[in-house]
Amino acid sequence: xxxxxxxxxTHIHNDYRNRTASHGVIPLMPNPSxxxxxxxxxxxxxxxxxxxxxxxxxxxxxxxxxxxGGIGKTQICLKCVEEMFDCFxxxxxxxxxxxxxxxxGLKGICNLPAAQSSxxxxxxxxxxxxxxxxxxxxxxx
Numbered sequence: 001x002x003x004x005x006x007x008x009x010t011h012i013h014n015d016y017r018n019r020t021a022s023h024g025v026i027p028l029m030p031n032p033s034x035x036x037x038x039x040x041x042x043x044x045x046x047x048x049x050x051x052x053x054x055x056x057x058x059x060x061x062x063x064x065x066x067x068x069g070g071i072g073k074t075q076i077c078l079k080c081v082e083e084m085f086d087c088f089x090x091x092x093x094x095x096x097x098x099x100x101x102x103x104x105g106l107k108g109i110c111n112l113p114a115a116q117s118s119x120x121x122x123x124x125x126x127x128x129x130x131x132x133x134x135x136x137x138x139x140x141x
Contacts, residue, residue, distance in 0.1 A: 032078035050063070
């Protein structure tokens with residue numbers, strides 16, 4: 001099931017409080033704006049959706065945020081991740097503005113220490129396979 005609300009994608013980090021970039025390949029997740037207010041209903045809906053204890057832990061969940069540029073999609077995602085950072089072992093923030101940026105971002109995931117220890121070949125396919133095999137809760141924006 002996919003819910004529609006709004007989504008723009010861009011970078012990666014492992015811990016919201018201690019954001020890191022990997023070898024300069026993966027940019028840091030942007031900081032939420034301290035001027036962002038409102039959208040509490042959408043953020044609450046996202047939080048309920050991703051923290052629903054009735055769902056199987058193995059069930060992959062999708063949520064599509066969409067809308068015109070500049071209406072706050074990125075800030076909604078940032079605020080939701082900020083408020084839920086303790087629910088996820090990893091946050092993967094991928095720039096999906098083009099096939100090239102998505103491919104580059106996924107290849108960058110291969111540089112993460114945990115991914116490297118799994119013997120990835122550096123391709124975006126191997127990164128997706130590795131992410132799909134994770135047993136911990138993670139979120140990809």
